[in-house]
Amino acid sequence: MTVRAVQVIAGADVIAYHSARHGRSIARSIAAEHLRADHIEEALIYPVTTESTDHPGGYRGALDEFYESAAARLAVHLDAGRTVAVISEGDPLFYGSYQHMHKRLAHRYPTEVIPGVTSVSAAAARLGKPLAEADEVLTILPGTLPEEELTARLASTDTAVVMKLGRTFPTVRRAMGRSGRLPEAHYVERATMTGERTEKLADIDAETVPYFSVSVVPSRIADLPPGTATSTETATTTETATATATAGEPSGHGEVVVVGTGPAGPLWLTPESRGALAAAEDLVGYTTYLDRVPLRPGQRRHASDNKVESERAELALDLARRGRKVAVVSGGDPGIFAMATAVLEVACQAPYRAIPVRVLPGVTAANAAAARAGAPLGHDYAVISLSDRLKPWEVIAERLHAAAGADLALALYNPGSRSRTWQVGKARELLLEHRAPDTPVILARDIGGPEESVRTVHLADLDPHQVDMRTLLIVGSSQTQAARREDGTEVVWTPRRYPEG
Template sequence: MSARLGRFAGVGVGPGDPELITLKAARLIRDADVVAFHAGVGKQSNARRIAADLIPPGVVEEELRYPVTTGATAHPGGYAGAMAEFYAESAARLAAHLEAGRDVVLLAEGDPFFYGSFMYMHDRLADRFPTEVVAGVPAFAAATALVAAPLVRQTDVLTVLPGTLPEAELARRLADTDAAVIMKLGRTFPAVRRALEQAGRLEHALYVERASMPTQRWLPVADVDPASVPYFSMIVVPGDTLQADPHGRRATATPSTPDTAVVAEVVVVGLGPGPERWLTPEAAAVLAEVDHVVGYAPYVHRVPQRAGLQRHASGNTVEVDRARFALDLARAGERVAVVSGGDAGVFGMAAAVYEAAEDPAYATVPVRVLPGVSAVQAVAARAGAPVGADFAVVSLSDRLKPWPVVQQRLRAIAEADLVLAIYNPASRSRTHQVADMQQLLLQHRSPDTVVVVGRDVGRAEESLVVTTLAQLDPASIDMKCLLIVGATRTRVAASGAVWTPRYVD
């Protein structure tokens, strides 16, 4: 092994035009002992083609040819297994040169860290050898230069999206951003086009093919033949094509003058705890008809995007402001739904809408509330039947009520021997409430009282723990949890199910 380790460099060579290679990248390529590059199945390396005139004669070249692209493979680990093995073997080949003291340059199309294969070599080699990364011009920069359309300006937000995202998720993200770049087209193009249409972004979306290469071209996405789309293509959705106010900010709906508008209703919708199958048909029908969806951002994101739907997401502490905005839209004749997780009437947006609607200005705006599956119902069903008898529901959040009031209510519930369902048990800024609740309840309940802890029930990360009041670990509880504290009669069946008898001895 050489006393000197070779230097490893990931060099961006830009999107296709050799003149877009940076001076630093050119110098490193000319000085390299080894020039490595990736190549597709049955294809020549595009990165090597771009840098061909810079590669010195006699330099060692390492072609890293992919074993598979997206097609079928006989590898026992499938596509992921085949690629992991390929990257490991490629890293070993480059490491042998570096250990021998040879400087290795790995060419990367565009920028090395922008959807590039270089990063997988970086993961395997950077902690073993001196490593340098040279930025390159990304393909989307060449694309926007070609179409001569400003991508973002002032406070516009740019989102870069892979076309391989599920269609509904792609549509949602397109609707929620000012400007977008969509990579990885090819066979994904038909679904991407549908997502653009659903998000109301198709009209101004621009298709760019082989940006900065001799065969480059661009045209509106609506005019593209899906059968003609190669991998070296992308879609640009410029931010300044959106309606903006005089300050350049993206415009939201502007209600018309109330006395000339046809007043519509505000429908408050409970989305359930998470899974689409727990959304009621009634709620789904309303969401498919309204023009606007208003709510806390994570809940708005759960509503499928479609053509004509405008989404208005906001933070978690502006419920009444959000309600007023929805009421203003309805007063101007816009069809609007306000969304909540679980049931909108259980610590949700329904109460906030009615609070805002007390303003005489909204006297003519009807409000309708649709029920949803509540979190307590979901957790109770997973556990068995812990709320099969009388029960109470309390939020431990003291944002809207003083903590002594919460303690007073907990004490009364404990003395009444009711099953207790607890919402909002803890957050990053509220860390003592669960421990305080535990100590208060232990003054009235047995340490063996059954406690159910449900986290993310109905979602992929779902967990359910059955413990006791004494063994409950407050440090393990966060905002994703809902707790059910049993009554004296609550028991655990031989099957592990938790239930509370309907009768009292």
């Protein structure tokens, strides 16, 4: 208890506290030595806790009625000029019952809220483990959330505390396991009180878990071995490949996770991808994509040029073969013109066949660009790369003819670069053999980035000089519509219904 809390209790006329129907109150037991015989005590006893009720408004209705009644009881004392101290375990405004009194009384009477030590801080202190360090993000979650939501949030955060265990414990433990956080998770019961217990969460029997317990996933930085660099190390692919080649025989299997970052940065990351990037010991990728990932102490980055995909894949698998947890960072979705193919191709060769490889999806550029423009891919569509670096132009032209002839909307990746300047013009000529000159074409550049721009032109007016490698083209089908709305924005969509033949 804080000094101020003790002072307020000493000066109060009325001591109020919440309790279940058994009448025992943790808050009162904490403050018991400071209570006087002349204190008026108001035990605010819940009509229900977790059980069912026949109240017309259900569980929530029963509690709302109780809080109204409890507030009215305290108002009688306040109107009589008495000072009321509502005592609450932890902090009154942190998942505390007092907040319901506060909402009903604080605007009517002078009120002071005395902050307290939360179970979150108490649990970390009892474990002797920092909750968060440097730029780590701490997430506090109620165990009453659905399992999928818990899993997603645990995967995407650096450190976490899950409260309100009890009957939710099996769900919380499953979420910890599914998110990959179970090995890091600790269990704390009744921190700083009689009956305190701390153990690894994985070792806890669900039948023994009370409501007043929490799970803690502490700071990863704090667990780094002494002497580990606290700033992120970076190694070039060549340097690391040399070191790996002389590192001796494999020391055990790690894992390779191919992660899609979406078209730009953190706003496009899925929770699963964010968690995989945070958990990795090594990050491998094209420099531009690695720069999108936050720096984390203890991680090594292996950056390389965009034209050495096989080398990157082999490096990642070599690191995993020596027991490292490796994330291969890819832009967009890793399975669409990106790193997943390269990694799997190498992973299916000796000596890498036994190394676990996972591919995590990301927002691909076509879907990101389509969303910015409206819904131009609302019906059947094809995705084609105009780059002839890995396949001949004749193959590209044949596929464009086939997709255009089938009246598919088209998402065209890699339309041009400094060394490829004629492909867009050729594609336009070919598509005009199948499409009307006024077919909408979306030029989406740097979607999600600082130079984002989205424009719509007619197919006949498509200017190859306005297209570069950071541009994605979406060409509408014969059914695609473009319209300008009252706010001046133009939207493009392809109807889901197709005219009958």
